[in-house]
Amino acid sequence: MIASVALLIFIQSIPVVPVTVTSRSPRVEVHEFSDAELSCEFKTEKDRNPRIEWKKKDKDVSFVYYEGRFVGSFQERAKIEGATVQLRQVTQADAGEYRCEVSAPADSITLGETNVTLRVLVPPHTPSCDVPSSALTGSQVELRCRDQHSIPPAVYTWFKDNRAMPIRQPNASYTLDEFTGVLTFQTVSRADSGQYHCEAKNGVGPAKSCQGTLMQIDDLNVAAVVSGVLLVCVMLCICAVAVCYARRHGYFSRHRGRSFWIPQCHGAAHISSQNLNRTEHTQHSGYSHPPKEPQDFKHTQSFML
Template structure:
């Protein structure tokens, strides 16, 4: 089985004198098998330093492992932003990037202006009642109003690479047309009332029973069995006087 070499730099020292070393500068392992890389650092670091492993392939590409996972820069996030909403209702905008590692944090913008997480602390946003969850990518309007109309987009960012933003979407809030709804209900009730009155009037005038009777006759005619007509030969009688044949009866059906 082929073996691959992993080269680890024996020691790193930054401008402040902190050092990090490894006891395994060169490892040879079989393909598809595990390898343990060890790193030690001087006591000058803080008690909980951030430890990253940087890998560089032979072709020049590189990636970083942190906390046992490869780090991935944000991609263009998926933003769900409604274009039309009704005032005085709850509206939720969402933003997500499942590929970013570590998990991305999110920032929302309105008309290219970043929205602060606490709008009450800023005069320009004190009339807005939204809520932001930067870790979940949620922008919530408990009671949306026309003052919230604007172009919204979200930006995803982490430590692995540059931030990415989705395309801005214009959200517009409209008042509920109560008058139009009431007028529509009234018109519908009037039409139903006219229909009921027409049926009642037709019943009083006897139109409905006559129509029903005619329909029953028509149905009976269409589905009735045809009658069989039998023709019988008339009875032949002879005149006793002259012996000639004379017809004394007609055909009987």
């Protein structure tokens, strides 16, 4: 009897552990199109058959594993062992933060959870390169290189004539940002002519390069620019002189708000003067024939044939 009481007291003195949920790997990184394991381990106080749920926290929270089965796009490519989920052929759509929830209604603490972040790594793609085909000496020129798909973001190396350009070089005529892929020449010279291409790499897969493009640097033709400016000035002067000459000799005149040109021809002048005289006579004469209306006609005499 005394032994039984002592055993009961011993059992009651043992600390009771409520439901607990943990993960061996809270952060998971895998290559695209490979498999990923989302670890979730739990212990319960009394409940031997707890309810397990997996959710994905994106813009909204969506179910992954619910009521004993996978839902949505996870149905055909996921399996669960205990509470740990195996995902096959992961893509960028699978990247994000997942939450494992274990519900034990019989325990003093009924709910436990843990979070697992999945990051899907993507090797570099062939970068897009923007290289001008020509430029003038003394001008500022930018060459751009960008890969928008690689995860983690790629770093960039520029090559001139298949030789890597150092990122930092004393007295260099250019600056290069390896993280943005921008190669800037503050003032280009003929020595900067050559074939340029860019390489992107992020340590996930093999580096990728764009096709080389020839950039030609030409000297500014000062003589041609000066000649062109002088030619434009001469043409403007000629136009100004022509307009002044036309105004002085009456080629531009105003008649009732309209401008017209009167040719200097004797025959035309004679005809125009006759027309003007005839118009003035019509306007100043006090007589005009009234129109005849059909109802104004009256028979003045009747006769028979």
